Amino acid sequence: MPDTLPDHQATQNPTRSLRLGVAGPVGTGKSSLIALLCRELSGVLQLGVITNDIYTDEDARFLRSAGVLDPERIRAVETGACPHTAIRDDVTANLLAVEDLEEDFAPLDVVLVESGGDNLTATFSPALVDAQIFVLDVAGGGDVARKGGPGIARADLLVVNKTDLAPYVGVDVPRMVLDATAARDGAPVLALSRLDRESIDALTTWVQTLLVAHRAGAHVPQDPGPMAPHFHADEEGNGFLHTHDEGDGSHDHPHDHPHGDVPAEPAAAVGRD
Ligand SMILES: Nc1nc2c(ncn2[C@@H]2O[C@H](COP(=O)(O)OP(=O)(O)OP(=O)(O)O)[C@@H](O)[C@H]2O)c(=O)[nH]1
Numbered sequence: 001m002p003d004t005l006p007d008h009q010a011t012q013n014p015t016r017s018l019r020l021g022v023a024g025p026v027g028t029g030k031s032s033l034i035a036l037l038c039r040e041l042s043g044v045l046q047l048g049v050i051t052n053d054i055y056t057d058e059d060a061r062f063l064r065s066a067g068v069l070d071p072e073r074i075r076a077v078e079t080g081a082c083p084h085t086a087i088r089d090d091v092t093a094n095l096l097a098v099e100d101l102e103e104d105f106a107p108l109d110v111v112l113v114e115s116g117g118d119n120l121t122a123t124f125s126p127a128l129v130d131a132q133i134f135v136l137d138v139a140g141g142g143d144v145a146r147k148g149g150p151g152i153a154r155a156d157l158l159v160v161n162k163t164d165l166a167p168y169v170g171v172d173v174p175r176m177v178l179d180a181t182a183a184r185d186g187a188p189v190l191a192l193s194r195l196d197r198e199s200i201d202a203l204t205t206w207v208q209t210l211l212v213a214h215r216a217g218a219h220v221p222q223d224p225g226p227m228a229p230h231f232h233a234d235e236e237g238n239g240f241l242h243t244h245d246e247g248d249g250s251h252d253h254p255h256d257h258p259h260g261d262v263p264a265e266p267a268a269a270v271g272r273d
Pocket of ligand 1: 195
């Protein structure tokens with residue numbers, strides 16, 4: 001736990017929070033990790049949460065029903081058929097949501113932004129978040145961290161979640177952490193379980209230490225780089241290859257769905273890879 005958290009008055013912009021992204025594949029525990037942070041830190045920090053879902057507010061509803069934060073401080077962005085585009089290329093809808101939250105509950109310390117459950121390489125734009133956590137779980141297999149993409153390699157923190165399940169899925173957690181640390185050139189990797197008090201304390205300490213660095217101007221947001229090309233299924237059971245190489249939301253498939261904004265007409269099938 002850091003010794004002191006400088007208060008807002010000491011910062012250049014008293015209404016500007018630390019914006020912290022949480023990304024990772026479907027079901028690895030992003031919403032649960034955010035709920036955990038809210039439960040642990042809402043007594044000492046002013047928090048807000050933005051969730052991204054394709055065309056529901058399911059994650060926001062889960063978090064509101066968890067009763068860990070004033071429901072008014074949890075807001076949903078419906079992202080349309082390319083959920084990662086809203087956190088990577090066209091971040092407007094998310095930025096507006098973050099700024100509204102910061103204004104309505106000023107001064108906020110931390111705004112957590114959850115990406116829609118998405119593929120293995122989803123990354124946030126540094127235009128949207130100051131830092132990002134990438135969440136894997138042991139159920140995805142011990143190899144996944146080693147095979148990783150830009151989120152795994154260059155997020156500010158990699159979480160290997162649900163370590164309590166490791167004995168049931170035959171994963172060697174210390175080995176997985178070592179592999180992940182090597183894939184990240186030594187950047188931090190945290191083995192986490194909601195049942196393991198020590199790991200929860202390590203997570204909250206990491207966030208508070210980051211907040212101190214952010215307020216001191218010592219934290220420099222990193223761009224983990226563009227997402228790797230990935231596949232989306234379409235309604236006919238075919239699909240298209242989707243890239244973010246140009247960093248402007250452009251990609252190589254014909255389509256009529258919106259990017260990063262509330263969808264006018266949600267598509268029926270979206271590939272989650
Ligand atoms: N055993 C165990 N289960 C966990 C842990 N953390 C989360 N889970 C469970 O994992 C499942 C998925 O968790 P979520 O938080 O919904 O995952 P998510 O990444 O937000 O899911 P999407 O938003 O659908 O991508 C839920 O059933 C959680 O209860 C943990 O530490 N241990």
